[in-house]
Amino acid sequence: MKNKYIILALNPVVKAKDIVSMQTVRLAEKVVEKKNIATLFFSDLGNRALFVARTTKEMFSRDFEFREFLRQCFEIGNKSFGLIAITGGIMGVVLTIQSRPALAEFGAVTMLPGMVALSIIREIGPVITALILAGKIGSGMGAELGSMKVTEQIDAMEVSATNPMRYLVVTRVLAATLMLPLLVLFADFFGILGSWIGVNIKGDVSFVLFISQAFTSIDFLDFLPALVKTFFFGAVIGFVGCYEGYNAGRGTESVGIAANSAVVVSSLLVIIVDLIAVQITDMML
Amino acid sequence: MKDIQEERKTMKPDASTEREVVIDIKNLKKSFGKLDVLTNIHLKLYKGENLVVLGKSGTGKSVLIKCIVRLLDPDSGTIEVLGQEVSTMNNKDLENVRKKIGFLFQSGALYDSMTVKQNLEFPVNRIRKDLKGPVILQKIEEALANVGLPDALNTMPSELSGGMRKRISLARTIVVDPLIMLYDEPTTGLDPVTSDEISLLINEVQKKYKTSSIIITHDIECARATADRIIMLSEGEVYYEGTIEDFDNSTDPLISSFFKKQNHE
Structure with a gap:
C-alpha cells in the first residue's frame, strides 16, 4: 500500500x-x-x-462434586499454608522495621504495633496473600486445565457422562473462594507475630503488651470489609485460572500461555477489586 | 444396565440389509471457519461390526467421530445413535447416549493426577451407579485382565509406556460395558508389535462385549486385522466403501497409492 x-x-x-x-x-x-x-x-x-x-x-446444580471440592480445598489451603505463613511473618518484620524510624521522629513508637496491625489486617495481608496465591494457584489451575485440554482429558471426561465444568471448574472456583479468606487470616496472624519480633529487635515488648497495643486501634469494622473482599479475591483467582486453562488452545505452547495469562490477569483483577472495595468501604464508614 | 440390555433389543433393522443399524449419519457437514472438513458424509454402522474409516491426515476422520458424541457440533446433517438423533438433543439425553458409547482417544487421555484404579473408577461411578464397592473393584480387575495388565491397578499413568497407556485407556472404556466403541487412531505412535496387540484387543473387545465399533486409522495393518468393512474419506466425503479385499483389488489411483505406500513401509 x-x-x-x-x-x-x-x-x-x-x-x-x-x-x-x-x-x-x-x-x-x-x-x-x-x-x-x-x-x-x-x-x-x-x-x-x-x-x-x-x-x-x-x-x-444437583450433582455437586463434593469429594473433588474437598480435594481442591486441601490442594489450595493446606499446600499454600507454609508459603503464606513465611510470607506473612517476613511482611510483619519488614513493615515494623521500615515504619519505626518515621514514628520515632515524632516520638510515637508506642503506636507502632497498632499501625502495623491495622496495615496488615486492612490492606497488606489480603492483597499480598491474594497476589501470592494468584501466582501459585492461579498458574497451577491454568497449567493443569490447559494440559488436560491439550491431552484430551477434558474431552474424555465429557464422553464419560461427566460435566467437566462441574467437576473441574466449580470445585476449583469454590475452593479458592473459601480458602483464600482462611489463608488471609493466617497471613494476618503471622504478620502480627512477625511485627512483634520486629519490635523486639530494637526494644523489649512482651507479647501480651504488644497484642493489647495492636488491638486497641483495631475494631470490627476494620476487620470485616477486609475479610469480605478476600472472598472476591479468591473468586477472581479461581475464575481467571480456570477460564485460561479451560480455553487453552490445542498445542503444548498454549499451556504456558494459559498459566502466564492466569497470573497476569488475576493479579491485575485483584488490584482492581481491591480499589473498588476500598472505595466502597470508604463510602460506607 | 437394564436399559442397555433393552437398548440392544430395540436397535432398528436396516430395510435394505435387514441388519440392525446402530449409527446412521446422513448429509453430515462440518467446517472450521472457511475450511470445509466434512462436506457430505453418509455412513451406517451395523450392529456387531467393525467399521474402519481410512483416510489421509486432515480428511476429517477424527472430526467425524467427535461429531457422533457431540464433542463437536455438526453444521448440518443428521446423526442417529441407537435410533436417537444426537445433533439436536438436550444435554441430559446426550449424557444418556454417551453412557452407551466408549471412546478411545488418540492420546489415551488418561487422567494424570489419578492412579490406574481411579482412572477406571471414574467412569464406573458416573455411568454404572447401580454398582457398589466390591463389584466395582471386580469389574476394574476384570477389565484390566482383559487388556493384559492385571497388575497395573496402583500405577500412575506417567509410569506407563505408550502401549500400556492405550491398553489402560481401552480398559477404562470397556469397564462400563459400552454398546458402541469409537477408536481414534488406536495404533498411532506405537511400534508394529504393540500395534498388532492393540488390533487383537479391538477384535477381542468386539467378541467379548458384543460391541459395534468405528475405528479411525491410517494404519493399513490395523485395518486388515480389525475391519469387517472399510470406508475411505477424501475431501470431506466417503470416497470408497468395501471390504479389505475390495480395497486390495482396487485400481483407483488414490486407493492403490495409499495401500501401496503403506505396504512398502
Whole structure:
C-alpha cells in the first residue's frame, strides 16, 4: 500500500484526487484494524462473562462434586499454608522495621504495633496473600486445565457422562473462594507475630503488651470489609485460572500461555477489586 | 444396565440389509471457519461390526467421530445413535447416549493426577451407579485382565509406556460395558508389535462385549486385522466403501497409492 502511494506521488500525471482516494483507503484500513482489535477485546470479555455465568449456574446444580471440592480445598489451603505463613511473618518484620524510624521522629513508637496491625489486617495481608496465591494457584489451575485440554482429558471426561465444568471448574472456583479468606487470616496472624519480633529487635515488648497495643486501634469494622473482599479475591483467582486453562488452545505452547495469562490477569483483577472495595468501604464508614 | 440390555433389543433393522443399524449419519457437514472438513458424509454402522474409516491426515476422520458424541457440533446433517438423533438433543439425553458409547482417544487421555484404579473408577461411578464397592473393584480387575495388565491397578499413568497407556485407556472404556466403541487412531505412535496387540484387543473387545465399533486409522495393518468393512474419506466425503479385499483389488489411483505406500513401509 505504501509503495503504491509513493509511486502515485512520484508520477507527474497523478491527480490530487487519486492521492486523496489512497489516503482514504489507508484510513479505512486503519479503522478496520482497530475495529478488529475492539471486536476481539469485547468478544473475549463476553466469553469470560459467559464462563462466569455458566460456572455460577453449575454451582447450584444437583450433582455437586463434593469429594473433588474437598480435594481442591486441601490442594489450595493446606499446600499454600507454609508459603503464606513465611510470607506473612517476613511482611510483619519488614513493615515494623521500615515504619519505626518515621514514628520515632515524632516520638510515637508506642503506636507502632497498632499501625502495623491495622496495615496488615486492612490492606497488606489480603492483597499480598491474594497476589501470592494468584501466582501459585492461579498458574497451577491454568497449567493443569490447559494440559488436560491439550491431552484430551477434558474431552474424555465429557464422553464419560461427566460435566467437566462441574467437576473441574466449580470445585476449583469454590475452593479458592473459601480458602483464600482462611489463608488471609493466617497471613494476618503471622504478620502480627512477625511485627512483634520486629519490635523486639530494637526494644523489649512482651507479647501480651504488644497484642493489647495492636488491638486497641483495631475494631470490627476494620476487620470485616477486609475479610469480605478476600472472598472476591479468591473468586477472581479461581475464575481467571480456570477460564485460561479451560480455553487453552490445542498445542503444548498454549499451556504456558494459559498459566502466564492466569497470573497476569488475576493479579491485575485483584488490584482492581481491591480499589473498588476500598472505595466502597470508604463510602460506607 | 437394564436399559442397555433393552437398548440392544430395540436397535432398528436396516430395510435394505435387514441388519440392525446402530449409527446412521446422513448429509453430515462440518467446517472450521472457511475450511470445509466434512462436506457430505453418509455412513451406517451395523450392529456387531467393525467399521474402519481410512483416510489421509486432515480428511476429517477424527472430526467425524467427535461429531457422533457431540464433542463437536455438526453444521448440518443428521446423526442417529441407537435410533436417537444426537445433533439436536438436550444435554441430559446426550449424557444418556454417551453412557452407551466408549471412546478411545488418540492420546489415551488418561487422567494424570489419578492412579490406574481411579482412572477406571471414574467412569464406573458416573455411568454404572447401580454398582457398589466390591463389584466395582471386580469389574476394574476384570477389565484390566482383559487388556493384559492385571497388575497395573496402583500405577500412575506417567509410569506407563505408550502401549500400556492405550491398553489402560481401552480398559477404562470397556469397564462400563459400552454398546458402541469409537477408536481414534488406536495404533498411532506405537511400534508394529504393540500395534498388532492393540488390533487383537479391538477384535477381542468386539467378541467379548458384543460391541459395534468405528475405528479411525491410517494404519493399513490395523485395518486388515480389525475391519469387517472399510470406508475411505477424501475431501470431506466417503470416497470408497468395501471390504479389505475390495480395497486390495482396487485400481483407483488414490486407493492403490495409499495401500501401496503403506505396504512398502
